[in-house]
Amino acid sequence: MMKEQIQEHVKNLLAEGRIEGFLGLRQQGTDIGPHLFKSADELGDLSLGDRQDPGDSRYPLDKILSRLAFNYPTDTFGVLVRGCDERALQQLFTVSMLHRDRVVPVGFACPPELAEAHQCWKPFPEALVAGEPSPGVVGGEDAVGSQLGLLGKLQEWFDTFDRCVKCYGCRNICPVCYCHDCTLEEAALLPTGEIPPANPNFLMTRAMHMVGRSLCIYCGLCEEVCPADIPLKSLYRLVSKIVGQEAVTPEGLAARQETAGQSVDKAAAG
Amino acid sequence: MDYKTVLTTCAYCGCGCGLYLEVLDGRLIGTLPSKTNPINEGKLCVKGWNIHEFVQHPSRLTKPLIRKNGTLTEASWDEALDYTASRLKEIKEAHGSHSIAFLASAKVTNEENYVIMKFARAAVGTNNVDHCARL
Structure with a gap:
C-alpha cells in the first residue's frame, strides 16, 4: 500500500517535470539496491528497502544524492526518505x-518495531507521503549501550575497538560524512611499519567528531556495515550523553534541527 | 546525466562479496556493499570498498612492457609473448625448471588460474605456483 502511494507520487513528480530523476531503491530478483528512476515505467521495481524485515536493506541515498548534485548542481532530484534520511538531508543542507x-x-x-529496534525518536519524515507515523522512542537507550555503559567499562570498549579491520566502512556508508580530508586517515592514528600492523585507534576520534559536532543522525548504517560488529551507534549515544550538551543527544538534535529549519525558512521568507 | 548501479561480485579474493558499482556518465565513481547478498550481508573489507578505483585507473597496465636497456618500453603482444617464451626456455635449460615461479591473480577467472597452474606444472615442470590473494 505504502509502495503504491510512493509510486503514484513519484509518477506525478516525473510527469510534471519537477524532478530530473528519483533516487530510490530497486528490487531485482532478491537483490535490493539504489537506483535513479528516470521514467514512470521503471517504478514497478521500486522497493522500500524491506526484504525480509522492515528496513533491512537501507542505503545512504542522501550521500549518493550529494554526489549527483555535485556533478549536476542545477538539476532537481527526488529522493526516498525515512525519518533518519530526512535528518541527514537537513545536515547536508546546513553544510x-x-x-x-x-x-x-x-x-x-x-513501522513501530523498526523504531523500537533502532531506538529512533522520530521514525517518520516531515515530507510524509505514505504510511502512519508511529510515536518513536523518547529518551531511549539501546540494549548494548545500557549493558556496557562507557566510562566504567572503557577497557571493554577498547578491546572491542581492537576488532576493527580498518575497512573505513563506517565512514564510507555514513550519510553525513562529507569532509574532503578525513581525520581517520591522519598518520598519527594509523601505526605503520610493523607486521602485523597495530589496530587503528580512530573509533573514539570518530565518535567525538560525529557527536561533538552534532552531525550524527543515529541512523545506524555504520553499525550495520561493520564487518567486526562493533556497536558504533551505541557508542555514539553513550558519547553524546557524556559530552553532556543537550545539542548532541538525539533529542537535543531533534530540537536543534527544528529551530534551524524555522530560521532558514524565516530568512527565505524575509 | 546517466547514473546507474551495477550489481557485481568483488574480484579481490575468493569470498565472493556482492557489491554495487556506481556509474556516473560511464565512469565508475563508487562502491556500495550489497545489503541483500547472503555472503557479505552489507559489509565489505577495505579492498572491496575501493574496487571501483582500479578499473579505469590511469596507472593500470593495458599494454605489455619489455625492459630494454633499463627502460620499460611498450611492445606488441606478439613481441612480448615471443620474448617471454624464449627467455623462460633459456632459463629452464640453464638453471632447471625449479628456478622459475608463477604468480597467479585473484582478478581473473578460475579457468585462467587453472591454465597458469597447468602451464607451470605440465609445460615448465615446476610446482612453484602462488597467488596474490595470499596476503
Missing part, C-alpha cells in the same frame, strides 16, 4: 552539500 530547493524528499514512515 551546503545539497541545496534544499533542488531536493524533493518523498517520505514514508517506519
